[in-house]
Amino acid sequence: MSGMWWARGRNTLRRRRRHVLVLAVLAGGAIWMTVQAWRESRRATDSFSGELYLNIGAALIMTLLTYVVLNPLFRELQTASIIEHPRLDRDALIDRVARSRELVAILETWTSMLEGPYARRFVAALRSALLNGATVRVLLLDPDSPAVRLRGEELRRRDASVAILGNLWHLARLREELPESSRARLQVRVYNAAPSVQMYRWDSKAFISFFPVRGSTFDTQQIEAYVSTPLGEFVDDRFDELWDTAPTQDLEACLSLRLCLRQGGRELESCEALYVRSDGDWYIAGADLVRNVARHGLAGLTVVLDRPEAAGEVFAIGEADELAPEVYNRVLELFRAKYGLDSRQDTENRVIFNLASTSLTTV
Numbered sequence: 417m418s419g420m421w422w423a424r425g426r427n428t429l430r431r432r433r434r435h436v437l438v439l440a441v442l443a444g445g446a447i448w449m450t451v452q453a454w455r456e457s458r459r460a461t462d463s464f465s466g467e468l469y470l471n472i473g474a475a476l477i478m479t480l481l482t483y484v485v486l487n488p489l490f491r492e493l494q495t496a497s498i499i500e501h502p503r504l505d506r507d508a509l510i511d512r513v514a515r516s517r518e519l520v521a522i523l524e525t526w527t528s529m530l531e532g533p534y535a536r537r538f539v540a541a542l543r544s545a546l547l548n549g550a551t552v553r554v555l556l557l558d559p560d561s562p563a564v565r566l567r568g569e570e571l572r573r574r575d576a577s578v579a580i581l582g583n584l585w586h587l588a589r590l591r592e593e594l595p596e597s598s599r600a601r602l603q604v605r606v607y608n609a610a611p612s613v614q615m616y617r618w619d620s621k622a623f624i625s626f627f628p629v630r631g632s633t634f635d636t637q638q639i640e641a642y643v644s645t646p647l648g649e650f651v652d653d654r655f656d657e658l659w660d661t662a663p664t665q666d667l668e669a670c671l672s673l674r675l676c677l678r679q680g681g682r683e684l685e686s687c688e689a690l691y692v693r694s695d696g697d698w699y700i701a702g703a704d705l706v707r708n709v710a711r712h713g714l715a716g717l718t719v720v721l722d723r724p725e726a727a728g729e730v731f732a733i734g735e736a737d738e739l740a741p742e743v744y745n746r747v748l749e750l751f752r753a754k755y756g757l758d759s760r761q762d763t764e765n766r767v768i769f770n771l772a773s774t775s776l777t778t779v
Contacts, residue, residue: 442476442479445473445476446473446476446477447473448473449469449470449472449473449476450469450470450473452465452466452469452473453466453467453469453470453473456469498639498640498641498645498647499639499640499641500637500638500639500640501623501637501638501639501640502637502638503636503637503638504616504623504625504638505623505638506529506534509529509538509616509618509623510529510534510537510538510541511541512618512621513538513541513542513544513545513616513618514540514541514544514545515544515545515548515618516545516548516550516618516619517545517548517549517550517619518549518550518551518619518620519550519551519552519553519617519618519619520542520545520550520551520552520553520617520618520619521552521553521554521555521615521616521617521622521652521655522552522553522554522555522615522616522617523555523613523614523615523651523654523655523658524554524555524556524557524611524614525556525557525564525567525576525579525580525611525627526556526557526576526579526580526582526583527554527556527583528579529616530582530583530586530587531579531582531583535586539586539589539590542590542602543590543593543594545618546594546598546601546602547595547598549601550601550619551601551603552601552602552603553603553604553605553655553659554583554587554603554604554605555605555606555607555655555658555659555662556580556583556584556604556605556606556607557576557580557606557607557608557611558580558606558607558608558663558664559576559577559580559581559606559692559693559750560577560692560693560694560695560696561608563608563609563610563611564576564577564580565577566610567611567627577694577750577753578749578750578753579753580606581692581750581753581754582753582754584604584667584670584671584754585753585754585755585756587602587604587667588667588671589756590602591667602667603666603667604666604667604670605659605662605664605665605666605670606662606663606664606670607658607659607661607662607663608663609658609661611627612626612627612654613625613626613627613651613654614626614627615651615652615655617643617652617655620642620643620644621640621641621642621643622640622641622643622648622651622652623638623639623640624638624639624640624641624647624648624651625637625638625639663724663725669723671690671754672688672689672690672691673688673689673690673691673698673700673721673722673723674686674687674688674721674722674723675687675688675689675700675719675720675721675722676719676720676722677705677708677717677718677719678717678718678719678720678730679712679716679717679718680716684708684712685704685708687702687704687705687708688702688704689701689702689704689705690702690751690754690755692747692750692751692754694743694746694747694750697770697771697772698721698726698731698770698771699736699747699750699751699768699769699770699771700719700768700769700771701751701766701767701768701769702766703766705767705769706766706767709733709767709769714733714734714735717732717733718730718731718732718733718774719731719732719733719771721771729773729774730773730774731771731772731773731774732771732772732773732774733769733770733771733772734769734770734772735767735768735769735770736768736769736770737767737768739770744768747768747770748768751768
């Protein structure tokens with residue numbers, strides 16, 4: 417409980433840092449002017465500089481008091497300016513994201529802004545925001561979490577896992593197109609908690625909606641509000657909580673898997689692999705894997721993953737196309753959604769391997 421209060425206090429201070437800075441500057445200036453006036457009065461009774469310091473100090477004190485009184489009124493005006501929309505205004509969102517210069521934050525299971533006719537325009541808007549100097553933070557639901565299966569059942573017609581992996585593919589392509597100076601400001605994480613709220617933030621305002629039991633958030637009522645309002649702060653705190661506790665911390669970790677190949681008690685090679693998860697199982701692909709299997713064979717070949725959720729586990733490796741057809745076809749569908757149908761790395765021309773946990777553990 418104390419940790420939660422500390423996090424909330426930290427988030428409140430972060431959001432109020434500009435106000436705290438203004439108060440500190442005004443208070444510090446007033447104190448300094450008052451002290452200088454007192455020093456000048458001790459040197460000479462009718463000192464012009466002493467009177468000047470005193471008048472400026474008094475003006476700063478009046479400004480400070482005015483700011484303290486009026487700032488809550490401005491916040492009330494912002495709260496009163498909350499706008500309700502019958503559904504998400506996609507065109508307005510694209511325009512506002514493109515003009516952002518500080519922060520774009522997206523909290524979703526997956527976003528249909530990266531699907532269909534809106535994908536190209538929304539990617540262009542994200543690119544513009546990044547080139548303007550904004551930081552873009554995207555939080556998507558873990559495509560293999562229990563929560564994503566529940567959300568998929570609620571929507572009935574949608575395959576939520578495929579939709580999330582498709583979002584990651586678009587974000588990966590965007591990162592590749594960005595100049596090196598902007599790539600670090602495109603930040604993507606996946607969370608595995610139950611989704612409850614949607615947020616599309618641009619700088620100081622956001623579209624906010626709560627997940628309906630049936631249907632998409634895009635087709636439900638949206639609230640346009642300043643992030644500094646109580647509702648905005650509540651959702652922003654939720655975003656920060658999920659962001660800080662997300663098990664996958666960056667886009668690179670969403671797209672590639674660092675692993676170590678072993679055989680007969682000796683380490684063969686450490687390499688990167690493409691991967692998906694389905695029903696809790698790991699499936700991997702990559703040229704380095706094919707090369708090592710061709711050289712050493714599958715017999716006795718094991719894999720250790722450099723991931724917290726697989727810490728200490730040793731996996732046996734097998735060819736996924738030897739699994740049941742429905743399992744293999746599902747894995748192939750996930751690979752294609754995540755890495756693109758028209759990519760040179762299309763899994764049709766690659767071998768997919770499945771990992772099976774063993775009784776062995778790493779030392």
